[in-house]
Amino acid sequence: DAKPNDLESFWMPFTWNREFKRNPMLLASAKGMHYRSVDGRDILDGTAGLWCCNAGHRREKIVQAVQQTVEHLDFAPTFQLGHPLPFELASRVLQMLPPGYDHMFFCNSGSEAVDSALKIALAYHRVRGQAERTRLIGRERGYHGTGFGGISVGGIVKNRMFFGPLINGVDHLPHTHDLSRNAFTRGQPEHGAELADELERICTLHDPSTIAAVIVEPVAGSTGVLIPPQGYLQRLRDICDKHGILLIFDEVITGFGRLGTAFATDYFGVKPDLITCAKGLTNGVIPMGGVIAREGIYDAFTEWADNTGNTIELFHGYTYSGHPVAAAAGLATMEVYKEEGLFERCAELAPYWEDAVHSLKGTRHVIDLRNLGLIAGIELESRPGKVGARAYEAFRRCFDKGLLIRVTGDIIALSPPLIVEKGQIDEMFGTLQSVLNDLD
Numbered sequence: 001d002a003k004p005n006d007l008e009s010f011w012m013p014f015t016w017n018r019e020f021k022r023n024p025m026l027l028a029s030a031k032g033m034h035y036r037s038v039d040g041r042d043i044l045d046g047t048a049g050l051w052c053c054n055a056g057h058r059r060e061k062i063v064q065a066v067q068q069t070v071e072h073l074d075f076a077p078t079f080q081l082g083h084p085l086p087f088e089l090a091s092r093v094l095q096m097l098p099p100g101y102d103h104m105f106f107c108n109s110g111s112e113a114v115d116s117a118l119k120i121a122l123a124y125h126r127v128r129g130q131a132e133r134t135r136l137i138g139r140e141r142g143y144h145g146t147g148f149g150g151i152s153v154g155g156i157v158k159n160r161m162f163f164g165p166l167i168n169g170v171d172h173l174p175h176t177h178d179l180s181r182n183a184f185t186r187g188q189p190e191h192g193a194e195l196a197d198e199l200e201r202i203c204t205l206h207d208p209s210t211i212a213a214v215i216v217e218p219v220a221g222s223t224g225v226l227i228p229p230q231g232y233l234q235r236l237r238d239i240c241d242k243h244g245i246l247l248i249f250d251e252v253i254t255g256f257g258r259l260g261t262a263f264a265t266d267y268f269g270v271k272p273d274l275i276t277c278a279k280g281l282t283n284g285v286i287p288m289g290g291v292i293a294r295e296g297i298y299d300a301f302t303e304w305a306d307n308t309g310n311t312i313e314l315f316h317g318y319t320y321s322g323h324p325v326a327a328a329a330g331l332a333t334m335e336v337y338k339e340e341g342l343f344e345r346c347a348e349l350a351p352y353w354e355d356a357v358h359s360l361k362g363t364r365h366v367i368d369l370r371n372l373g374l375i376a377g378i379e380l381e382s383r384p385g386k387v388g389a390r391a392y393e394a395f396r397r398c399f400d401k402g403l404l405i406r407v408t409g410d411i412i413a414l415s416p417p418l419i420v421e422k423g424q425i426d427e428m429f430g431t432l433q434s435v436l437n438d439l440d
């Protein structure tokens, strides 16, 4: 039998985190803005779990919705049957978007949402007689989960190097960070349109009528908070329109209020054809992801017939698609967001947040600061030959001082629950500053 101290020997957590296995930091409970560690310490959550608990932890309404649903219905095979909750959740989420979106597909994670969106894009062109549109375009340093689709279009070489051959015919746009590197930019840097023109260059390398879709995170989160420069997303939209390419926004992080609007599509005023989401969809309580489709996309599948007039239905879906308990959690989460005006609250807090982020200017090791909505990227100078070591040490020291941050390489990412108070923002940056100043 496993003794508690041995537990970490059996579990295989995120593979990157070897240090965690040697020296695990374990959580026992959570409420509101805080986790409690197994040794009884309160930890201020600077990352909303992993960008998901946007309404804070263990919210009564969501917990109750989960409990009440599971008491009545534990599972419904949406393969053949259904139940009302995912219909309600889809309609609720669609109402939060600008007009023009009419269907939502449910899955269990961001990775599944991305794979589903890529499949929808490929199938959409096929059913419309454009079978040659198979190329996919992602972006360097894009993160789209760990499925084969996601790592193929994702722009992190080490995430895909052991797993080939992957999806064929993928190109990557240059990432959006160089323009603003070490610029301590507040909000969005300038000159995005020129950068987006790289898509035109790819279109001249390959016949644009062979390109199915472009997928980007509106703000790249997991690779260190890379904020698109002004005009970038709109120019991508324009080029996609010109060539009949579908545009996919991966809003797994930006969805559900992180920028102060329901989705980044509102924030940037750019409408993609497909939107992926997860995380904040259920406030992190139950795994759930989703793909939102622009009008006409779902209809293309249902109206499709081959040249002999037979309808051939494409097959896609998961055992747990539209799980009743997850859908109940999602509906309750949408209620909490609305009742407490959390997206508006995020927009109101954003200037205060921005000042707090930039108060770190001049702090030891800090070489760049980036922010948008309630997201921040704090880039540290790497120790020679040891990329990531300094930020990882900052992460552990912050945890010891009662603050949870997230690190990727030597970039610290912050994304607190949208219920964060100004005093807690001050506390976060105060702790971080003292940790960084004490760090070699």
Ligand code: PMP
Pocket (backbone or CB within 6 Å): 108, 109, 110, 111, 112, 114, 143, 144, 145, 146, 217, 221, 222, 250, 251, 252, 253, 278, 279
């Ligand atoms: N896309 C984006 C933009 C993400 O940030 C993430 C997760 N951080 C994913 C996809 C993958 O989501 P999951 O881990 O739920 O599969």
